[in-house]
Amino acid sequence: MKSAYKFSNLCGTVYSNGNLIFTPDGNSIVSPVGNRVSVFDLVNNKSCTLPFEMRKNIACMALSPQATLLITVDESGHGFLINYPRQTVLHQINFKAKVKSIKFSPNGKYVAITHGNHVQVWKAPGFTREFAPFVLHRNYTGHHDEVLQISWSPDSKYFLTTSRDMTARIYSTNPTPGFTPVTLSGHRSEVIGAYFSNNMENIYTVSKDGSLFHWRHTTFVDSRGLDSDEEMELGENFIDHVRWRVQKKHYFNQGHGTKVKSCEFYANSNLIIAGFTNGIFGLYEVPSFTTIHTLSISQKKINAVAINPSGEWLAFGCANMGQLLVWEWQSETYVLKQQGHVYDMNALTYSPDGQTMATGGDDGKVKVWNATSGFCFVTFSDHNSSVKAVEFAKQGQVLFSASLDGTVRAFDLVRYRNFRTFTSPNPVQFTSLAVDPSGDIVCAGTMDTFEIYIWSVQTGKLLDILAGHEGPISSLDFSSSGMALVSGSWDHTARVWDVFGRNKHIESLQHQTEVLAVAYRPDGKQVAASTLDGQISIWDVDESKLVANIEGRKDISGGRKTDDRTTAENSSSGKSFNSLCYTADGSSLLAGGNSKYICLYDIESTSLIKKFQISDNLSLDGTQEMLSSRKMTEFGSVETMDNDEDELSDPEDRIDKSLPGTRGGDLSARKTRPEIRSLAVRFSPTGRSWAAATTDGLLIYSLDDAILFDPFDLELDITPVSVLETLHEEKDYLKALCMAFRLNEKKITQQVFEGIPPDSIPLVARGLPEKYLDKLLKFIGVHMETSPHIEFHLLWVTNLLTAHGRYLKSHRGEYQAVFRALYKGVTRVRDDIAGLCDNNVYTLKYLLSQQTLAKQTTDVTMD
Structure with missing residues (x-):
């Protein structure tokens, strides 16, 4: 049994807090998810989560103009310097204050960050390991309250800052003769955005109360209205003495009480994008302030706005709903629309082929996820209460769910509809679910009547009610043969039922305490x-x-809550497993519960193989082993007190609508922190990965490394000459092919590809690193359309599919475009050959007929 499972991806959560960033090519968007960073590739339709965790939830991020460096800063001011292409952490730094905004300069030489009511500008570090990558350039003062946002001028010589003191200020990066910092005042609320135009003659400032000011650059001469003769008397230096005046004041007018929560400016087209607290966003053209587009995209406030470099796609993040949207405003269509479960994720299951996963949550929704891309492709909102269990059947084409609303529903994953609803004669709450292997029988256990209901999927009729338990049914599972059903209950027993037998034989398995989960071994x-x-x-x-x-x-004990009066070792709460799952071979058991740990046990030796810690996030409760006594007061822990002054600056935000002592429900409004725990664990049918439904989201651990080691990345002397020498002189065909792909020149790649002898193709195909599999298949698909070497290409395709078939099958979602290109190339070659053969047949028939005709003519002449 392999145990080297590593964190692979995070699904179920797409945005939590902070700012959104588009990559310079505009094809991907970087989103903060708790204390992790997820990257969504909008062109190839896949997502990945970077393999590192910060100490607390991420507050803001910045990506360098060349997309080589990523800086992330958490809520407490700790920052990570990340090599973005290699997804590795290069350096850590403590900025020693909460950071509201961080921005790279357009030339990539400086990084500006907010530091309380100051602004610090650091020299941008390189993407190599250095002793002190961050060097402070200058510290800027002048604001009287906390600085909220920073934006740079196009030439990187100046930058704008906004603050809670209702002003914006202009600073120069380096001392400039004749320039003094300028204060732009006049707003009646905190300024949340200020931006330079491309020609730097205009500045646009946006305040929280919904006003947009247009500032224009003028000289003192212009402002006093002097004529040209008086201008000449002032001398040539008057141009250095400039001032900024309000040219025009505009107002968004979105209704009483609606405020601007986020904004962004696209300088190339002079577009202002504003997100409001009522879930509406607006797109405006300045300086005319023409409304181009408005749309309601959420029920809650829009926390983050971003626009891609080409200005076509707008990205919005809504923290309260966990939404991430990418909108193409010209065609008015969604490019991406993802939302996780608003509340806790209770249930999890894999499809029989391991390609899709289904989850159910406290928000009453059932979501189906693509395990390869990490995207949710369908959401069912038919339930009216918490979904407690989900199960697949019928080769993954039917999905069942059980809910506290008293219904068990069957969903068709071909037509995406709820085609069957199972109910009980009396109102009950269903907490567990099991489906027999044939998919014809579905069983559900109840919370209140302590009974198990059995329905026929074909007819929807209730077949039987199994009674005997004296406590709520916590878990159900069918055997692989489908003849036996095991149930676990709070009455200290687990019972094995003969569902299809006439005598209804029951075996009772007695335990010392309540049974929380049961699972059959695959055999x-x-x-x-x-x-x-x-x-x-x-x-x-x-x-x-x-x-x-x-x-x-x-094994499962660990982690101390902020309000615990005892240590983690002596605490007795939550030290149990509420979810069990056998591995595919039945030799090991995966178990998770109300803890930060998930345990993998070997059954034969009853020993712990490995313990996985699902999160290091200090923003969650239960991740720390030791608590600091400095944070304890007579009123409780300081960490549980609400210190977000920016969120409570408005009277309507200060109203506490939560019930006393509530820990469930709306995570954004409660006073206690979310507690780290895993509510369900499941192994993939392939055995290559397993998933856990946790407080952080749907965590996927896999044996397949997302970043493959490539020794050719270390080569510095890859040139056309060295590639051809490797091909012709050294005859190291695999190395020459990889070097050609690293060089990325089409002519060299074609020359190396055609220079590999046919008898060496099987050996090269077996040794090809998986990193270059995508490139080689794409190259063959394109090259096949123009090259006459038909058998050569087919030989390559056959050997590549034979050698890497298992990997391609498990990652088929990523290779859909490649497969289509190959299919197109092979089909075109087949059609060409078929047409050529048909023409040759007709030609041969014609020649034979001509021969027969000539022979007949000769015979007639001789007669």
């Missing part, structure tokens, strides 16, 4: 049950005998 001969005391009992089903007992109390 159906063993059952695992976890109990409230932290133990996992392994039962032989045929003999109803306890085979092994795993003591997992100390």
Whole structure:
């Protein structure tokens, strides 16, 4: 059993807080997700999460103009310097204050950050490891309250800052003769955005109360209205003495109480994008302030706005709803529309082929995710209450869900509809679900009547009700044969039911405490049950005998909450597993619960193989082992008190609508921090990955590394000459092919590709690194359309698919475009050959007929 599972991706959460960034090519968007960073490729339709975690939730980010460096800063002011192409952390720095905004200069030489009511400009570091990558250039003062936002001029010589003191200021990066910092005042609320135009003759400032001021650059001479003779008397230096005057005042007028939450400026087209607290965004052309587009995209306030370099796509982030939207405003269509579960994610399951996953949450929604791309492609909102269990059936074409609203629903994943709803004669709450392997029978356990209901999927009729438990049904699972059903209950028992037998035989497996989860081994001969005391009992089903007992109390314990009065070792709360899952071979068991740990056990030796920590985020409760006594007061921990003054600056935001002591419900409004825990764990049917539904989202751990090691990245002398020498003289064909792809010159790649002998193709195909598989298949697909070497290309395709078929099948979502190109090339070649053969057949028939005709003519002449 392999245990080298590493964090692979994060689904279920697309945006949490902070700013959004488009990459310079405009094809990807970088989004903060808790204390992680996710990158969404909008062209290739896939997402990935960078393999690092910050100490707390990310507050702001900045990407260098060349997309080589990424700087992320968390809520406490700790920053990471990241090599963005290689996804590695180069350096860490503590800015020693909360950072509201951070921006690279357009020339990439400086980084400006907010530091309280000051602004610091640092020299931009390189993307190599240095002793002190961050060197402070200058510290700028002048604001009387916290600085909120920074924007640079196009030439990187000046930058604008906005503040809560209702002003904006202009600073110069380096001392400029005749220039003094300028204050732009006049707004009646805090200024949240200020931007230079491309020609630097105009400045646009946006305040929170919905006003937009247009400032224009004038000289003192212009402002006093002097004529040309008086201008000449002032001398040539009067141009250095300039002032900024309000040219025009505009107002968004979105209704009473609606404020601007976020804004962005696109200088190339003079467009202002504003996101409001009522979920509406507006697109305006300045300086005329013409409304181009307005649209309601959310029910909550829009926290972040971004626009791609070409100005076609607008990105919006809504923290309260967990939404990330990318809107193409010219065609008025969505490029990306993703939203995670608003509340906790309760249930998780894999499809039989491992390509899709389904989740159910407290928001009553059932979401289906593509395991390869990480995107949700369908959401079902038919339930009216929390979804507690989800299961696939029928080769992944049917999805079942059980909810506290008293219904079990069946969804068709071909037509995306709810085609069957199962209900009970009396109102109940369903907490568990099981589907037999054939997909014809569905069972659900209840919370209140302690019964198990059995329905027929074909007819929708209730077939039977299994009674006998004396407590809520916590978990259900069918055996692989579909003949037996195991149920776990709070009445300290797990029962094995003969569902299809006439005698309704029942085996009762007694435990010491409440049973929280049960699971059948894939061969159906063993059952695992976890109990409230932290133990996992392994039962032989045929003999109803306890085979092994795993003591997992100390394994899962860890993490101390901020309001705990005892240490993590002595705390007894939450030390149990509420979700179990066997591996595909049945030799190991994966278990998760109300803890930051997920444990992998070997069943034969009952020993812990590996313990996975699902998060290091200090913004979540239960991730720390030791608490600092400095943060404890007589009123409780300082960390649980609401210190976000910017969010509570308005009277309507200060109204506390939450019930006393509530920990569930709206995560954005409650006073306590979310607690780290895993509510469901599942192994992929392939055994190459497993997933966990946690507070952070849907975490995927995989054996397949997202970043493949490429030794050719270390080469510095890859030139056309060295590539051809490797091909012809050294005859190292694999190395020459990889070097050609690194060089990325089409003529050299074609020359190397055609220079590989046919008898060496199988060996080169087997040794080709997976990193270059995509490039080679794309090259073959394009080259096949123009090259006459038909058998050569088909030989390459056959050997590549034979050698890397398993990898291509598990990543088929990423290679859809490549497969289509290959199919197009092969089909065109087949059609050409078929047409050529048909023409040759007709030509041969014609020649044969001509020969027969000539022979007949000769015979007639001789006669």
